[in-house]
Every structure is written in C-alpha cells, then in structure tokens.
Amino acid sequence: MLNPAHIINQLFEMQSRINEAGMTANFERNFKRLYSLFEEEGYIIQDLTGEAYTESRTDCEAGISGKIGSRMTITRTLKPVIYQKKDGAVQLLQKAVVIAENK
Amino acid sequence: MKPVNFGIDLGTTNSLIAKYEASKVTVFKNPVGQKETLASVVAYRPDRVLVGDKAREYLVKDPVNVFGSFKRKMGTDEKYYVVNIDDNVTPVQLSSLVLKELKNFIHTGETPEACVITIPASFDTMQSNATLKAGQEAGFKDIFLLQEPIAASLAFFNETAGEENKDGYWLVYDFGGGTFDAALVQSTDQELKVVDHEGNNFLGGVDFDFAIIDMIVVPEIIRQTGITDFEQEFRVKYGKYEKLFYEVMYYAEEAKKELSATGSAYIEFSTELDGKKYDFSIPVTKEKAGEIFLPIINETIKLLNNVLRNNGLTPKDIRQVILVGGSTFLPQVKEQLAEQTGISLNSSVDPTTAIAVGAAWYAANKQYEPSIEETAAEHTEQAIETANDILSNVDFSPPDLKVEVSYNKSSRDKEEVLLIFCEGTYEDKYYRLVRSDGGFDSGFVQLKAKKTEFLPLIPSVTNHFTLAIFDKNYDELKSLAKEIHISQGKYAIDGQPLPHDISIEVDDVENKTTRLEAIFERNSLLPQKRTLYREISKTIKKGSKDSIIISILEGDKNSRPLSNLTIGCIEIAGKDLKTDLVKGSDIEIQLHITDSRVLNTTVFLVMTQQEFKNVFSISEKKINLERLKEQYTSLEHELTNTVKEFQYNQREIWEIKANALLEELHTVKERLFRLKKNDKSDEKYIIAEKIMRLSQEADKLGGNERISLMIEDYYYRKDQVKETINTADFEKEELKRQFIKIEQSEASFIRSKNVSFIQTKLEQLYDLHWKALGNTTSFLITKFVEFRDLGPEYYRDYNGAKSLIKLGNAALEKENYPEFRRHVYSLSGLLHRADFQMNSDFKGTGIG
Structure with missing residues (x-):
C-alpha cells in the first residue's frame, strides 16, 4: 500500500524546486490539481513558509537558525504538514520540517 | 493485589510507555503528533514549560534553559540552574516531568499507581534510587526497576513464539539515537540475569548523519564552490551557513532512512552561497555509506568483543545477538555485526519499542496493593453504595480555584483569541492547551488572573482544544478541565450558512x-x-x-x-x-x-x-428536458423494483404506498415524453417539481423500519461477501480492496439514513459478491458444466461456443485454472441475455 505522505512529500519537493527554477507558472494548474486530489481524499496539506513560529506549534519540527527571538518566522518548509480527516475528526499525519528564523 | 501492567522505558534520548493486557502489549502514542516516542528533553521557556520533541528544538540555542540527557546525571548532586525561572532543577525533577508527560499518552483514561521503569545495566544504587524518586514524584506509588538488557530480552523471549529452550548466553546490542550499550545476558531455567555490560553514552544514530555531512556533503560543496573555509564556518553556531546546516541535517537523516530502504540515496538541494546560486545532487552509494559508517560500527563491535573477552567467552558461546535501538535498522550495522562476530542476529522485535514492551511483560507479573481511591474508582459501577462509603472519607472537593474561558465559537481567521480568567489560588498552578489533532500544545503555562492565548485553527473544520489545569507538581486537577470547540469557516455570525x-x-x-x-x-x-x-x-x-x-x-x-x-x-x-x-x-x-x-x-x-x-x-x-426524461425512467424503474421488494417481503402497507406513488408518476409520463425541447410553457417545471416530490416521498417509504431492515441486510450480505472473497482463487487482493472501500464508507451511509444511498451500497455489495464468485474455481466449474449442457438456442454463436467448450474442457483437464476461467468468461459472453436492459441508451451528464 502506498503511503500518501511519501507521495505528498515528493510532490511538495518537486514544486519547491520548480519554484526555485522560476518555472511556477508552467505547472501551477497541474500542482493545484494534484493537491486537490489529495484534499478530496481527506488530506489537508499546508506549507508553513511565512507563518509565525512559536514554541506551541507542534505541527512542525524546526531547525532554529540564528538567535531565538520573540518574532520568529518560518522561512523554509522542507516537508509540509499533513492532516487527515477521518470519521469527522482531524488528525495530524505528518509534522512539517521547517527552518525558523528571527525576523 | 493487582498486576502492575505498565512499563516505561525512561531513555537518555527518548522515552516510551507500554501496557500489558490480555496477553498483548500495547505501546501508547503521544496524543500530540501520534508518535510512540517522547524526546527526554525539558525546556523552561520564558513563560512556559515544554516537555518532549518541541523542547528538543531549543536544546542547542537555549542551553541554559533547556535540558536533555539528564539520565546520565541521575544519582549525582548536580543541579541545573535555569535562567528563566531563576532556580535550580535536579535530574530527578526533570525525569519526573518526562514520566508525567508519558502518563498523558495513556488514552484509556487510567491513572496508573504502579509501573515498571527500566534502567541501564550500569546504574548503581544511587542512580537506581534517584529513578525511584523520579517515579514517586511523577505520582507512582509503587515502582519496580528493571535493567534495560533484561527488558529487551524479555520482549524477544515473550514476543517470539515457540517452546524452544532459551537457556544460554545472549548478547543485547542496544544502539539508540545517542547512546550505545552491549550487555551479556544469561538465561537459566527461565531466569534472566545481566552478566556484564559495556557502553558509550556519546555514540548513536546521529553520528551516522554527521558522517554523511562531514565526509560526503561538505567535501562536495567545497569541490563545487571552491569556498575554502566552508568546513570551518559550516557548523558554527550563528554562523553564515547555519540555515543551510539545518537543511543539510534534514537531508542527511532522510538519506540515511533511504539507505535502509533502498541501499542508496541522493541528497539534492539548491542554495545560495556567498551570493551565488548552486544546485547540488550528491549521490550516497551503498559502498560509500559502508565505508564512512564503518568506524562508528567498529566502535560498537569493539565494546561487544570486550564483553565477550572479559567473560572468557567466544562468539560460539552466544546463542544470538538481540538487536535493539533505532540505529539497528541500518543494513550496514547488521552486515558488519554478522560478518565480524559470526553470531546469528535476531531483529524479530521492534528495536524502537523493545525495552518498553519488555518492561510491560515484566509488569504483568508484578503485583501491588491498590490505594483506596483506585479501588473505589474501579468499583464505582458495580457497588456504588460501598464506594460512596469509602469515598466519604476522601476529600474530592474542587480546589479553591475557579477558571472561566471566553472565546468565539466560530472564526474566519487563522487563529482565535482565548481569554482565561482565574479566581482563587491560581499563583502556583499551570494550564495547558492542546489541540486534539496534535498540531498545537501550549506546554505548561503559569496561570494568572487574566491570560490570553492565540489558538491556531485548521481551516474549514471544527477545531477541538482541551484546557487542563495542573498544580505546582504538574499533577492535573481533572475537575477543572474544559473543552473548547471553534469552527473555522463555519457558522460565523458575519456570514450566512448554506441551508442545504x-x-x-x-x-x-x-x-x-x-x-x-x-x-x-x-x-x-x-x-x-x-x-x-x-x-x-x-x-x-x-x-x-x-x-x-x-x-x-x-x-x-x-x-x-x-x-x-x-x-x-x-x-x-x-x-x-x-x-x-x-x-x-x-x-x-x-x-x-x-x-x-x-x-x-x-x-x-x-x-x-x-x-x-x-x-x-x-x-x-x-431544467434540461432530456435529463428529466432519463430521470423519470430511472425513478419509474426504482419504484417498480421497490414494489416488487415489498411484495417479496410481504409488506402490504408499504406496497400500497409505493404503488400509489408509481401510479402518480405515471400520470405525468405522457405529458413529459410529448414535450419538445423548445417548449416555452411552464409544463417542464411543473413536471420536474412533481417528479422531485415523488422522489423525495419514495425515499421516505417504510420509514426507519425499512432503513433498519436494509442495514440488517447490509451486514448479512457483508459477511457473505467476506466469506466468498476468502475462498476466491483469483484477484483476491483487488476484491479485498473493493470490499474495504465499501466498508470504509459504512459509517457515512448508515448515518445518512437515506434509503437510496443505502440501496446503492447494497447493490455494490451484491455486484462484488458476483465478482468474487466469478473468481472462484469451484463456482466457475459449476457454471461451465451448466453452459456446456445448453442447446444452440441459448447462444448467439453456437460454433464459437462449441470451440470454447472444447478449450475449457482441455484447460480443466490440465488443471490450468487461469486459462479455464478465461474460456468460461468468453463462453458467458456468447449467451443471449434476457436481462432487462434498463437505460441501455443511457446518456447521463457526460461527467464521470
């Protein structure tokens, strides 16, 4: 049985690398569609880049770059956070792996 | 007396809790993140205390307030000064916080009063007593200590089947995330004892990650960029490449996992170094990994050999090496161990949980005297009166504290503010907020008269939080707990919800x-x-x-x-x-x-x-007229079948009602099929309205009683299908997959209480049953015999059928069942079908 989290991670990595190569526009529709397929299966996928980082966030494992401060931001998401909706409840399936910095 | 049943692996790097029940051991998962392991790290952040994985993130950056590996200091007089609380904490206090956190993993609602805690074979009396004290501070009244190598051996002996005599010497090779231990265990007449041990507290899986970074990644970065001082700068705290260091740490760990699964891996990333962009694709081959991991593995084998030599034993004297700890997943570790020692390896127990599992097995045979509270709580249901007598002597009155919360029950924002108000003695107490999916945990935060928390919300779902209150020893005051539910994107007051x-x-x-x-x-x-x-x-x-x-x-x-x-x-x-x-x-x-x-x-x-x-x-x-006609036919067909179903089940009243609906439906038939596409009158709207009403009434036929009967029928058919699938000879996995798919939707369609929805599922089950039979050799043989005896009038092409019968007979004789099945299928395709072809020219919507 395929592990959906592994596929989502590969998809996320591909998208990040395509973004870095400046080719986002060419594949935007395809990625949107692929993510929507997972959403239909009950997976909620989140890229945490740009969000505030706090010590209460147990949805991610952070590598803290630079000094710790009161206004930490997630500057890079290496693995997205994945939730799964099942029988009306939401469960954390995979914690994100992120880099947090004081901005 | 009562069995203890709970076992705890209080590890240097990670800890676990397990329970023995009904001849089985269950390892509990952290409700925050659903992992079995808890990082043995405590962080005293400016306004809260964190225990576990989140605390570990701050270990490097805030070492004056965050503590890990304190197990090594158990039994010493060492104290850690915590800057943020301006006070000292002891290794015992830190261990007790980890133990209390592990108690939160128990989802069965039990609060154990006794447990088994594992300790390294090397622990002396002072260290053992310190562990006992940590257990007591965590609220355990009776604590039994067990040496880790014995726990691992117990897990292996109890989880592996067979009556084989296990007497003799065994080696326990425990290679965890940050520590290594080798122990010689002797088993005599079902008694286990640790004879000798060796260990290194600074050798673990993380060393493999650093080997990949230092010996593969860094040299490649230097080769491609020409940055000569890269190696010196790379690992510098707050250095210019620090962000990349954390990224590479992640990639190295992923590569290590991939090596375990596939044998080789690639580390690929893009980054900007000194103003220039680089794309790296670095291979980590099996050979290279074997070469760079060897010195680390050799260090463990050296310690293992020391144990043998010190006890005058040779590898031949050892029955097996029992592998424990996450690092034993690496194929290189297993290969080198087998090659260099020549002793057979045993990795039949889960290396991550083995010690906790062994502790639970040991706990199953240990007894303790339960306290009055526990006895009373247990017997409440059976003997309320007796329990009340006992409970009248115990003070269960709520503490002198009142906690109120205020928040919006619905929100369109990404986070919502929660206000906590306290009255009474709140100064020495803490609160903790946890989101039920595991994505948010406030940690232990000191209560104040008024406190604000920002609760992050997952979009478009109802977010459930629990607010728990704790006393100064971090013991929960359960009567003060509160449930908080906030719907994101639903029911907000500034927007209207959809009625249907x-x-x-x-x-x-x-x-x-x-x-x-x-x-x-x-x-x-x-x-x-x-x-x-x-x-x-x-x-x-x-x-x-x-x-x-x-x-x-x-x-x-x-x-x-x-x-x-x-x-x-x-x-x-x-x-x-x-x-x-x-x-x-x-x-x-x-x-x-x-x-x-x-x-x-x-x-x-x-x-x-x-x-x-x-x-x-x-x-x-x-309204699309063609679709309306098609829908009419579909409803007519369904109602006709419903009438037949009621007749068959002798439900006369239902039958009369269904017939009445069918008759009413027939009254619009002529009008509907006479209508032209360009008709400008209101006729099609009137007919559509009527059909819709009749359809809704058809759904209500038989009421709840019919729904109950259908659900009953569903369960009956489900068992039947399951049995047929089990006896199928072909495509079993695919059939099982389809069965599971239907089963997974069970809760939703039963809850829907909608006749047509349940009917659809019943039909799917029915189809699956036929599909399963069509993949069962005995059924195919019966059908083949039946087809073989049919005359020409039953076939569209009798000559073709005769050829297939011949081929079928030959395949059956050779016992070539896959081929035989093909011929039976082809033969059935040649039969004239008398089935009612409803909607044979079905057009539908064109959207699949």
Whole structure:
C-alpha cells in the first residue's frame, strides 16, 4: 500500500524546486490539481513558509537558525504538514520540517 | 493485589510507555503528533514549560534553559540552574516531568499507581534510587526497576513464539539515537540475569548523519564552490551557513532512512552561497555509506568483543545477538555485526519499542496493593453504595480555584483569541492547551488572573482544544478541565450558512445512472469557492447533437439527484466544440457561490482548451428536458423494483404506498415524453417539481423500519461477501480492496439514513459478491458444466461456443485454472441475455 505522505512529500519537493527554477507558472494548474486530489481524499496539506513560529506549534519540527527571538518566522518548509480527516475528526499525519528564523 | 501492567522505558534520548493486557502489549502514542516516542528533553521557556520533541528544538540555542540527557546525571548532586525561572532543577525533577508527560499518552483514561521503569545495566544504587524518586514524584506509588538488557530480552523471549529452550548466553546490542550499550545476558531455567555490560553514552544514530555531512556533503560543496573555509564556518553556531546546516541535517537523516530502504540515496538541494546560486545532487552509494559508517560500527563491535573477552567467552558461546535501538535498522550495522562476530542476529522485535514492551511483560507479573481511591474508582459501577462509603472519607472537593474561558465559537481567521480568567489560588498552578489533532500544545503555562492565548485553527473544520489545569507538581486537577470547540469557516455570525448541500450530478456509468457529489456542504459559510477536476465520461464529436450537462443541485447530498432541486445547468453541445472531446479527457469546473447566493460556474475543457462561463441566480430554475426524461425512467424503474421488494417481503402497507406513488408518476409520463425541447410553457417545471416530490416521498417509504431492515441486510450480505472473497482463487487482493472501500464508507451511509444511498451500497455489495464468485474455481466449474449442457438456442454463436467448450474442457483437464476461467468468461459472453436492459441508451451528464 502506498503511503500518501511519501507521495505528498515528493510532490511538495518537486514544486519547491520548480519554484526555485522560476518555472511556477508552467505547472501551477497541474500542482493545484494534484493537491486537490489529495484534499478530496481527506488530506489537508499546508506549507508553513511565512507563518509565525512559536514554541506551541507542534505541527512542525524546526531547525532554529540564528538567535531565538520573540518574532520568529518560518522561512523554509522542507516537508509540509499533513492532516487527515477521518470519521469527522482531524488528525495530524505528518509534522512539517521547517527552518525558523528571527525576523 | 493487582498486576502492575505498565512499563516505561525512561531513555537518555527518548522515552516510551507500554501496557500489558490480555496477553498483548500495547505501546501508547503521544496524543500530540501520534508518535510512540517522547524526546527526554525539558525546556523552561520564558513563560512556559515544554516537555518532549518541541523542547528538543531549543536544546542547542537555549542551553541554559533547556535540558536533555539528564539520565546520565541521575544519582549525582548536580543541579541545573535555569535562567528563566531563576532556580535550580535536579535530574530527578526533570525525569519526573518526562514520566508525567508519558502518563498523558495513556488514552484509556487510567491513572496508573504502579509501573515498571527500566534502567541501564550500569546504574548503581544511587542512580537506581534517584529513578525511584523520579517515579514517586511523577505520582507512582509503587515502582519496580528493571535493567534495560533484561527488558529487551524479555520482549524477544515473550514476543517470539515457540517452546524452544532459551537457556544460554545472549548478547543485547542496544544502539539508540545517542547512546550505545552491549550487555551479556544469561538465561537459566527461565531466569534472566545481566552478566556484564559495556557502553558509550556519546555514540548513536546521529553520528551516522554527521558522517554523511562531514565526509560526503561538505567535501562536495567545497569541490563545487571552491569556498575554502566552508568546513570551518559550516557548523558554527550563528554562523553564515547555519540555515543551510539545518537543511543539510534534514537531508542527511532522510538519506540515511533511504539507505535502509533502498541501499542508496541522493541528497539534492539548491542554495545560495556567498551570493551565488548552486544546485547540488550528491549521490550516497551503498559502498560509500559502508565505508564512512564503518568506524562508528567498529566502535560498537569493539565494546561487544570486550564483553565477550572479559567473560572468557567466544562468539560460539552466544546463542544470538538481540538487536535493539533505532540505529539497528541500518543494513550496514547488521552486515558488519554478522560478518565480524559470526553470531546469528535476531531483529524479530521492534528495536524502537523493545525495552518498553519488555518492561510491560515484566509488569504483568508484578503485583501491588491498590490505594483506596483506585479501588473505589474501579468499583464505582458495580457497588456504588460501598464506594460512596469509602469515598466519604476522601476529600474530592474542587480546589479553591475557579477558571472561566471566553472565546468565539466560530472564526474566519487563522487563529482565535482565548481569554482565561482565574479566581482563587491560581499563583502556583499551570494550564495547558492542546489541540486534539496534535498540531498545537501550549506546554505548561503559569496561570494568572487574566491570560490570553492565540489558538491556531485548521481551516474549514471544527477545531477541538482541551484546557487542563495542573498544580505546582504538574499533577492535573481533572475537575477543572474544559473543552473548547471553534469552527473555522463555519457558522460565523458575519456570514450566512448554506441551508442545504449543493452538489453536482455526475455519471455512475457502471450502474447506468447518475449520482450526486457534494461541492459545498450544508452549513458551510458563504461565500464559497471550489474547483472540481473530473473526466469526460463519453466522447462528444465536434458538431454533433450530443452534449455534456453540468447540473448543480440543492438538497441532501446522500439522496438521488432527482430528490434535489436543480439550481444551475450548463449544457455544452458538440456544436460548441473546437475539436472532438474524447472520453477520459479532463474537465475543470470552478464553482463560486456568493454571499447573496449567486452561483458562478466556469468550465474549462483541457483537451479543447475552451472555457465556458455562466452565472445563475438561485431563484432561476434550469431544467434540461432530456435529463428529466432519463430521470423519470430511472425513478419509474426504482419504484417498480421497490414494489416488487415489498411484495417479496410481504409488506402490504408499504406496497400500497409505493404503488400509489408509481401510479402518480405515471400520470405525468405522457405529458413529459410529448414535450419538445423548445417548449416555452411552464409544463417542464411543473413536471420536474412533481417528479422531485415523488422522489423525495419514495425515499421516505417504510420509514426507519425499512432503513433498519436494509442495514440488517447490509451486514448479512457483508459477511457473505467476506466469506466468498476468502475462498476466491483469483484477484483476491483487488476484491479485498473493493470490499474495504465499501466498508470504509459504512459509517457515512448508515448515518445518512437515506434509503437510496443505502440501496446503492447494497447493490455494490451484491455486484462484488458476483465478482468474487466469478473468481472462484469451484463456482466457475459449476457454471461451465451448466453452459456446456445448453442447446444452440441459448447462444448467439453456437460454433464459437462449441470451440470454447472444447478449450475449457482441455484447460480443466490440465488443471490450468487461469486459462479455464478465461474460456468460461468468453463462453458467458456468447449467451443471449434476457436481462432487462434498463437505460441501455443511457446518456447521463457526460461527467464521470
């Protein structure tokens, strides 16, 4: 049985690398569609880049770059956070792996 | 006396808790993140205390407030000064916090009073006593200590089947994330004892990650960039490459996991170094990994050999090496161990949980005297009166503290503010807020008269939080706990919720009918936007009269399309197409419903690259006449079957009602089929309204009693199908997959209490049953014999049938059943079918 989290991670990595190569526009529709397929299966996928980082966030494992401060931001998401909706409840399936910095 | 049952692996790096029950051990998972392991790290952050994985993130950056590996300091007088609280904490206090956190993993609602805690074989009396003290501070009244190598051996001995005599010497090789231990265990007449041990507290899995970084990644970065001081700068705290260091740490760990699974890996990343962009793709081959891991593995084997040598033993004297700890997953570790020691390896127990599992097995045989409170709580249900007598002597009155919360129950924001108000003695108490999915944990925060927390919300779902209150020893005051529920994107006061589901009608080609697929669910907050991706279910030629119908309906998503009100309809005909639209090509349907319930629909045909836009007002009805005729036929067929079903089950009253509906339906038949496409009268709306009402009434026939009977029938058929699948000889996995799919939707369709929805599932089960029979050799033989004896009048091509019968006989004789099955299938295809071909020219919507 395929592990959906592994596929989502590969998809996320591909998208990040395509973004870095400046080719986002060419594949935007395809990625949107692929993510929507997972959403239909009950997976909620989140890229945490740009969000505030706090010590209460147990949805991610952070590598803290630079000094710790009161206004930490997630500057890079290496693995997205994945939730799964099942029988009306939401469960954390995979914690994100992120880099947090004081901005 | 009562068995202890709970076992705890209080590790240097990670800790676990397990329970023995009914001859089985269960390892509990952290409700925050669902991991079995808890990082043995405590962080005293400026306003809260964190225990576990989150605390570990701050270990490097805030070493004066965050503590890990304190197990090594147990039994010493060492104290850690915590800057943030301006006080000292002891290793015992830190360990007790980890133990208390592990108690939160127990989802069964039990609060154990006794447990087994494992300790390294090397622990002296002082260290052992310190562990006992930590257990007591964590609220355990009775604590039993067990040496880790014995726990691992117990897990292995008890989890592996067989009555084989296990007497003799065994080696326990425990290679964890940060520590290594080798122990010689002797088993005599089912008694285990640790004879000797060796260890290194600074050798673990993380060393493999650093080997990959230092010996593969860093040299490659230097080679490609020419940055000579990269190596010196790379690992510097707050250095210019620090962010990259954390990224590479992650990639190295992933590569290590991939090495365990596939043998080789690639580390790929893009980064900017000194103003220039680089793309790296660094291979980590099996050979290279073997070479760089060797010194680390050799260090462990050296310690293992020391144990043997010190006890005058040779590898031949050892029965097996029992592998424990996450690092033993690495194939290089196993290969070197086997090659260099020549002792057979045993990795039959899960290396991550083995010690906790062994501790639980040991706990099953240890007894303790339960306290009055526990006894009373246990017997409450059986003997309330007796318990009340006992409880009258115990003070259960709530503490002198009142906690109130204030928050919005619905929100459209990403986070919501929670206000906590306290009255009474709150100064020495803590609160902790946890989101039930595991994505948020405030840690232990000191209570104040008024406190504010920002609660992050997952979009479009109801977020459940628990607010728990703790005393100064971090023991929970359970009577003060509160549940907090906040719906994100639903029921907000500044927007109106949808009163009914809004669905799209799609084809169910297999059953020659259509079904509903929800787009926006009832109570979703307006406005809403969604894009659906589907396939075209029939080919439409450019210029032809054939069309695709995008029909948007309002009502119950679980009912048949006919019972819903059509609120929007777009028809794309062959004449509108630039090129042919081939079956299977993609269609994107974007739907947007505004605050004022105006529905905007945009359809994009990927194959022809055409876009169609339409805006509907929900007050304006749209009806497609051809679809209406098809729906009429479908309802007529269903009602006819329902009448037959009621006749068969001798439900006379239901039968009379169903017949009455069928008769009423027949009254519109002539009018409907006489209508022309360009009819301008209101007739089609009147008929559509009537059909919809009849369809809704058909759903109510027999009421709850019929639904109960259908559910009963479903469970009966389900068992039957399961049994047939078990005896199937072909495509068993696929059949099982289809069975599981139906089973998974069980909760939703039973809850729906909708006749047509349950009926659909019953039919799916029925079809699956036939499919399973068609993959069972004995059934195929019976059918073949039956077909073989049929005369020419039963076949469309009798000569062809005769050839197939000949081939079938030959295959059967050779016992070539796959071939035999093919011939039976082909033969059945040649039979004249007398079945009622309902909707044989089914057109549907054209959307699959």
